[in-house]
Amino acid sequence: MVLSVACALGAGTAAAQQSPNAPAELRPTVNLYGLPGLIDMPTAEAQPDGELNATVSTFGGIFRNTLAFQLTPRISGAFRYSAFRDWNSDGFETYYDRSFDLRYQLFFEGRYRPAVAIGLQDFAGTGILAGEYIVATKTVRPGLTVTGGLGWGRLGSYNSIGSLFGSNRPTFDASSTGGQFSFDQWFRGPAAPFGGIEWRPSNRLGFKIEYSSDAYTQEAVNRSVIDRASPWSFGVEYQWNDTTRLGAYSVYGDSIGFLASFALNPARAQNALRLPAPGPLSIRPSRETSPELWTTAWADSETLQEDYAQRLTGLLNAEGQTLLALRVTAFDVELRVENTRYGSAAAAIGRISRILAAVMPQTVETFRIVFVEQGLPVSTVVLRRSDLEALEVRPDAAEVLQPLVGVTAASSADAPPAVRGVYPRFQWGLSPYFRQSFFDPANPFLFEVGVRARASYEFSPGFSLSGSVAQEIYSQLDDARVSGSNLPPVRTQGPLFEQGSDPVLENLTLSYVRSFGNDFYGRATAGYLERMFGGVSAEVLWKPVSSSLGLGVEVNYARQRDFDSVFGFQSYDVITGHASAYYDWGNGFHTQLDVGRYLAGDIGATLTVDREFANGWRIGAFATVTDVSSADFGEGSFDKGIRLTIPLNWAGGQPTRSTAGTVIRPVQRDGGARLDVPGRLYDRVRSGHSKRINDGWARIWR
Amino acid sequence: MALIRSAISMVLAAGVLSACGTLGADDPLRLAGSAIGAAISRSEPSQLTATRAGLLESGFDEPLLVASIRKPVEIKAGLLRVAQPQGISFWSGADGSTVKTDQGVLAGTVSVNYDLYSAQTTGTLAALQGDRSTPYPRVYRHLNALNQLDLTRFFCQMSDPVPETIVVFDRQHQTLRFTESCITERPGPTGVATEIENTYWKDPNRLFLWRSDQWMGEKSGYILLERVFE
Known part of the structure; x- marks a missing residue:
């Protein structure tokens, strides 16, 4: 009976969108553009929320590298870097192009209704790949989907059925600097139908057939990048493992194409955290059974603090927690710790609490754990020992425990006595590094590997001297071009720093940070701030521990360093700084708005939008608009990435x-360039605040 | 200056290409051990080779639970009871991997493959003691990759007991076998409901499980627990 009841409750309901944990055979496959699709044409399927697809593909003389992200269940975006070999015109042998796509899921698939999506391809570039589409996809039986759609732009260039929303559409211009939104051409010009079928007979194998509406006018008609003998393409794909899918295709009748796609999702760990x-x-x-253990005479000991500091230090070190300061009284304990191991603050709280429960005398009921981030106290977590025991x-x-735990501000003042021997505190590290440069016109990908030595000497809490020296082992970065600029060359001379x-x-700074205990934090930094600039920097941040909003002001005097990145300076200097507003929307999105003066002296604002995941994954985009004109800015028109x-x-x-990360800019120019100051306050402070602690709260028992 | 830079260069070049130091250093081999968790991390089979006679001969007679899992590799390990707060037994292996039981019914695991964060036991224990008239809910919690809890809500029904004689570690026990059939109230990622079946071999005279085969989770499968010494 129970089975039939439960079946009636839940079985047989098709999911509108696949869960991030869905196995690979249930997730949409991608096309040569790296988006859900057939072979070269899109489908109306949506990837699971948070899916990150990296796809490399080639056919004829065309190479595409695409990074696509399912930003929300309905919205996805992609950044693509393409190469067109044998272009042989407009001054290019091989034409390189950067493009952005955006698509919106109008309808998810229902029992009778197909999924429907609308998309913009290359909506802000030079326009070589520009096209728009509306597409529908229906699963007719498990593993068999049928797709039909209508395309505009290059997706409406073959066998068009007429111009539905106006015929005025500018043609592709290879000499354009790009970077502007092409509002005036979306869904304009001829439209043409496309479609196809995908059949996935097993978990690993898939077949595709497609009719394309793309005439490849620029590549096949005007030039000889590919031959396009037919609108039909055929393909076979193989799911190598849960992450990797491979494809081979007969494309447009006369080309062989290949694809490799790699799918990651923050919700699918590559390895379970062990x-x-x-x-x-x-x-x-209990006090009743063992009253002799509940006396407070122990608290009168003159060596109390030292005794417990000694006992706790080793136990905490074993858990990656550095004990900095300690105050023990008869009924509570406050300790300042630096968490060097656990990405989840809750995991650190749990481990520290267990150690305190094992070491502290019976009468100590309240645990106050102050998290310190690089000398800066960021929050106080207050737990009752009896709650832990009961739950x-x-x-x-x-x-049940979560609402019983308090998180409050922490102050640099009123700190417990520092543990003897902790200050001055010397730390060092030696590690390999990898740096890369994207999209240089002659060398689209350049990199450097080397060894980096870091050291920090903290004289007293928050007051430290730190620096970093790097030695390259192999480098291509000095092969990048130095491009001309109408602005002070604050970034375009980057390759000269790589000679x-x-x-x-890399940096050598003297800095002082302080928590004022009233939700305000301060930082002052002086020295060699980054590879290209040195100077002085001051910052004040207001960020209550449980607030979604943070406000900050930063002012810097910066002077350009010598190209050899040793101790000398060049003549260019600037006063730069920003007022910043940070807001966590609580739904996985975080925005940051910086308004102020940039390195080249231009004035403007940067908007950054990040999708953040509770386990620390972060994927975002930023754009900066300043008073520099598109013409003066140069290629790309404005800074974005x-x-x-x-x-x-x-x-x-x-x-x-530790994290791994990168920033990808289509073009690095001088406009909208911000000073890279080490140790900015917001991320440091936020790591110990309520939102971050609550994000991984379940780890408190792990 | 050139001399200083050359010296720095030599020092850095002498550094191995693996991180070291006090800034962000962590020992990747810290988890090495000899029981369940460690065997999983190596993806190698690990077998308990001790026998009852051998254990008795060496004077061992503590409560001992032998746990066997089949995914991702077959592993059998002996676990000792290290604590029993509020009636929940914590059974730990040599590497600290831990199984929690409530009178034999699985309540959670720590560092055992993809952990079972917690499992409700009240309905199961009531059913094992005779209250099998109605289905009862059972909630399993798993920690997902986002560090958040996934709750799987089952409706369960316990079967009537079947007498069965079993052998645990060379010793025969008369038992009553119960089968607990559970199905989720919502479909999982594949679009169908999850069904599981837990089996318990209970002492006929008391609430004591000599053997059980219990579900840990979608990724970990089942764990066979056998009680060698009480």
């Missing part, structure tokens, strides 16, 4: 706070 079991919480004997074995322990193979002083941060514990299964 933490050593923390062991059961030590439970105190540990409940199945819903995480949910030579001697060690480079995407950025990606991946926590290494997600990939490696080992606890660590």
Whole structure:
């Protein structure tokens, strides 16, 4: 009976969109553009929320590298870098192009209704790939889908049925600087139908057939990049593993195409995070059964603080927690710790609490854990020991404990006594590094590998000298071009900083940070701030621990460093700074608005929008508009880019706070360039605030 | 200056291409051990080779639980009871991997493959003691890759007992076998409801499980628990 009841409740309901945890055979496949699609044409399917697809594809003389992201269940975006070999015109042998796509899921698939999507392809570039489409896809039986759509732009260039929304559409101009939204051409000009079928007979194998509405006018008609003998294409695909899908195609009758697509999702860990079991919480004997253990005479000891600091230091170190300061009284304990291991603050809270429960005398009921980030106290977490004891074995322990734990501001003042021997504090690190440069006209991808030595000397809490020296082992970065500029060359001379193979002083700064305890934080930094600039920097941030809003002001005097990145300076200097507003929308989106003066002296604003995941993944985009004209800015018209941060514990299964990340700019120009000051306050402060703690709260028992 | 830079260059070049130091250093081998968690991390089979006679001969007679899992590799390990707060037994292996049971019914795991964060046990325990007239809910919690809890809500029904004689570690036990059939109230990622079946071999005279085969989760499958010494 129970089975029939439950079947009636839940079985047989098709999911509108695949869950991020859906196996590969249920996720949409991608086309040569790296988006859900057939072979060269799109379908109306949507990837699972948060899906990140990296796709490389080639056919004829065309190469495409696409990074696509399912921003929300309905909205996806893509950035693409394409190469057209044998272009042989407009001054290019090989024509390189950067393009952005955007698509919106109008309808998810229903029992009778097909999925419907509308998309913009290359909506802000030079327009070589520009096209728009509306497309529908229906699953007619498991594993068999049929797609039909209507395309405009290049997707309406073959066998068009007429211009439905006006015929005025500008043609592709290879000499354009691009970067402007092409509102005036979307869905204009001739429209043409396309369609196809995908059949996936097994979990791994798939077949595709497609009728394309793209005439490849620029590539096949005006030039000889590819031969287009037919609108029909055929393909076979193979799901190599949960991440990788491979495809081989007969494209447009006369070309062979290949595709490799790699799918990642923050919700699908590459390796389960494996933490050593923390062991059961030590439970105190009751006051009734063991009254002799509940006296407070121990608190009168003159060596109390030192004794407990000694006992706790080793235990906390074993958990990657550095004990900086400690105050023990008869009824509560406050400790300042730096979490060097756990990406989840809640995991650190849990581990620290277990240690305190094992070490502290019975009468100590309140645990105050102050998290310190690089010398800056960022929050105080307050737990009651009896709550931990009462809840540990409940199945819903995480949910019940959460509202019983307090998170409040922490101040640099009123700090407990520092643990003897901690200050001055010397830390160092030696590690390999990898740097890269994208989209240089002659060398689209350049990189450097080397060894980086870092050291920090903290004289007293928050006051430190730190620096970083890098030695390249192999570098191509000096092969990048130095482009001309109508602005002070604050970034376009970047390749000149890469000449030579001697060690480079990346930064060397003296800094002081302080938490004022009233939701205000301050930072002052002086020295060699980054590879290209040195100077002084001051910042004030207001960010209450439980607030979604943060406000900050930063002012810098910066002077351009010598190209050899040692100690000298050049003559260019500037006063730069921004007023910043940060807001966490609570739905996985975070925005930052910076308004102020940039390195080249231009004035404007940067808007950054990030999709953030509870495990630390972050994928975002930014755009900067200043008073520099498009013509003076040069290629790309304005500064923009995407950025990606991946926590290494997600990939490696080992606890660590380290992340891997990159910023991808289509073009690095001088307009809208911001000084790269080490140790900015917001991310540092936020890591210990309520939102971050709550994001991974369940880890408190793990 | 050139001399200084050359010296720095040599020092850095002498550094191995693996991170070291006090800034962000972590030992990747820290999890190495000898029981369940470690065997999974190596993806190698690991077998408990001890026998009852051998254990008794060496004077061992503590409560011992032998756990066997089949995914991703077959592993059998002995677990000792390290604590029993509020009636929940914590059974730990040599590497600290832990199984939690409530009178034998699986309540959670720590560092055992994709962990079972917690499982409700009240309905199951009531059914094992005779209250099998109605289906009961059972909630399993798993920690997902986003560090958040996935709740799987089952409706369960316990079968009537079937007498069965079993052998655990060379010793025969008369038992009553119960089968707990559960199905989710909502479909999973594949669009169909998840069905699981837990089996318990209970002592006929008391609430004590000599053996059980219990579901840990979608990715981890089942764990076979056998009680060697009480």
